[in-house]
Amino acid sequence: MIQKLQKSLPRSCDGILITSEENRRYFTGFHASNGMLIVTHNNALFLTDSRYIEAAQNKITACPVMEMKKIKEQMTDIFKATGLHKKLLPKLLVESDKLKVSDLKYFRQLFKPAVLSTVGGDKIINSLREIKSQQELDCIINAQRIAEKAFDNVLNFIRPGVSEKDIALELDFYMLRNGAEALSFETIAVSGKKSSMPHGVPDGKLIKKGDFITMDFGAVVDGYHSDMTRTVCVGEPSDKQREIYNIVLSAQANALKTIKAGITAKEADSAARDIIKNAGYGEFYRHATGHGVGIEIHEGPVVAGNPKIVLREGNVVTVEPGIYIPDEFGVRIEDVVYVTADGCINLTDSPKNLIIC
């Protein structure tokens, strides 16, 4: 990963300073709350404090590891280890998307006479992160399989009288008990009228007959996230519930059929949105069709209305159209797919017929 980054570094800079937890993990495979990775054209150096130094030395093979003690006094060594000492005014890129303003000020002082540039660093990193390797893909699939098993399990749990919170906890416990190192995000389980809120928060509200329940959840494996949403019905759905469910399902199917490398995010988004618009429910679909998934739950590419974003082979994106009718109910169906040259591979195995619990 570090070599890939070195190949992507423009000659107009001398290196890049990586300080965010997720990007440190992405480039080194090492996860810790503290650390710093400096990558220059020919060298790289990872620094962390005494709490993590032993683990870092054991884990990181791609570059030397140095313990951060009194960092101000170590800067000469750091410049030598990374080759930055050869330049009069070395230029380092930083992660503007991630760095706190106060940290930027601190690093600007610390790295003098190097000049820290806030322009361009994120683009280089994000572009790499958006293309998944086989190893990354395997992690996402493993995470997805855990979430799917949790979904199978929760179907036996859902019945009138249990609460939204109970359902969320059942999903969470199952995922954590079965190999998830963490949850992708706070699980959403919303029922009845509350299902019209795309990101509603589960609470003590009890499930009753006729409710739609929308569940959005995911597991993390080796740092990589999964993301899926299913809407199920408790007891027989009304004609309108069936109608809306089927429109969302067709919208998703059309997007899945359309997605391939080379199309724009807008084309992918429209493939789902147009079906919903044409069915007369366009005003009730007000979020993006999808987003990239990886070492973060939301990363590039964003699958919304931007005609400048082009999907690339190796992207992993969600496809998650929905219709949300205030004061009635909502439906969302979400899969995660791997984009290929001539289509996409759906990484989600769970059924999408309207399940009646």
Ligand SMILES: [Mn+2]
């Ligand atoms: Mn999602």
